[in-house]
Amino acid sequence: xxxxxxxxxxxxxxxxxxxxxxxxxxxxxxxxxxxxxxxxxxxxxxxxxxxxxxxxxxxxxxxxxxxxxxxxxxxxxxxxxxxxxxxxxxxxxxxxxxxxxxxxxxxxxxxxxxxxxxxxxxxxxxxxxxxxxxxxxxxxxxxxxxxxxxxxxxxx
Amino acid sequence: xxxxxxxxxxxxxxxxxxxxxxxxxxxxxxxxxxxxxxxxxxxxxxxxxxxxxxxxxxxxxxxxxxxxxxxxxxxxxxxxxxxxxxxxxxxxxxxxxxxxxxxxxxxxxxxxxxxxxxxxxxxxxxxxxxxxxxxxxxxxxxxxxx
Numbered sequence: 001x002x003x004x005x006x007x008x009x010x011x012x013x014x015x016x017x018x019x020x021x022x023x024x025x026x027x028x029x030x031x032x033x034x035x036x037x038x039x040x041x042x043x044x045x046x047x048x049x050x051x052x053x054x055x056x057x058x059x060x061x062x063x064x065x066x067x068x069x070x071x072x073x074x075x076x077x078x079x080x081x082x083x084x085x086x087x088x089x090x091x092x093x094x095x096x097x098x099x100x101x102x103x104x105x106x107x108x109x110x111x112x113x114x115x116x117x118x119x120x121x122x123x124x125x126x127x128x129x130x131x132x133x134x135x136x137x138x139x140x141x142x143x144x145x146x147x148x149x150x151x152x153x154x155x156x
Numbered sequence: 157x158x159x160x161x162x163x164x165x166x167x168x169x170x171x172x173x174x175x176x177x178x179x180x181x182x183x184x185x186x187x188x189x190x191x192x193x194x195x196x197x198x199x200x201x202x203x204x205x206x207x208x209x210x211x212x213x214x215x216x217x218x219x220x221x222x223x224x225x226x227x228x229x230x231x232x233x234x235x236x237x238x239x240x241x242x243x244x245x246x247x248x249x250x251x252x253x254x255x256x257x258x259x260x261x262x263x264x265x266x267x268x269x270x271x272x273x274x275x276x277x278x279x280x281x282x283x284x285x286x287x288x289x290x291x292x293x294x295x296x297x298x299x300x301x302x
Binding site for chain 2: 004007010012013014015017019020021022023024027028030031034065066076096111114152
């Protein structure tokens with residue numbers, strides 16, 4: 001066995017360990033917390049500690065990935081103080097998961113577009129019926145509605 | 157200069173391979189039996205988090221001095237595992253120079269910084285001469301260009 005083979009075997013061993021994936025998940029959680037804290041409105045470690053009624057050292061340890069045994073409830077409690085939430089995704093170990101954040105209204109607009117593009121129902125292909133669908137979608141008050149309408153109308 | 161690719165996703169995490177061994181991975185392998193949790197944390201960072209998300213934002217990173225950086229693994233109280241690294245030819249390339257187990261109150265050994273500086277100089281020189289060779293740990297192929 002060459003040196004490279006032994007390194008490969010080491011990571012193979014790591015990937016078989018639940019603790020390895022727990023550490024990876026903790027890092028993902030820490031990254032999310034830091035990102036939320038640095039985006040507007042910003043939160044300092046002290047503000048988060050005060051809100052949670054814990055010591056600043058505890059928050060510092062969390063943000064440095066020094067605490068591993070979180071329950072989902074504890075994670076959501078921490079995130080909740082930042083007006084954030086925890087999402088969970090389960091995947092095969094050999095895939096890379098990329099998260100995308102979207103506002104609900106953007107998802108609604110895209111859903112209508114997907115239906116229109118994928119369906120063979122002529123109703124969705126007719127400009128007038130499409131306009132009705134768009135009006136229905138408007139009740140969802142999408143932030144990008146104007147952009148969405150202009151794109152759809154241009155394509156009709 | 158020869159590098160071993162630990163993993164490449166959005167970021168390319170590499171380690172210096174010198175005198176027939178990759179010191180960072182040798183050290184990592186060493187702590188498997190003595191500091192298992194530390195091993196899990198460092199392995200997860202080097203194999204999952206840093207390749208996917210980059211060196212900053214989750215793993216504790218400390219700026220040593222230009223151009224050297226340090227990944228810090230470990231919980232207080234107790235020993236830590238440190239990896240000295242520098243950016244490669246782009247901000248997406250992370251070149252790990254060497255690693256060491258650090259006592260709670262010990263400082264970063266000067267020889268580690270000296271070695272890392274030497275690796276950085278060698279990297280820059282070999283980059284200019286197109287003499288960097290990479291062994292991809294996953295697929296075992298050798299690349300003559302970087």
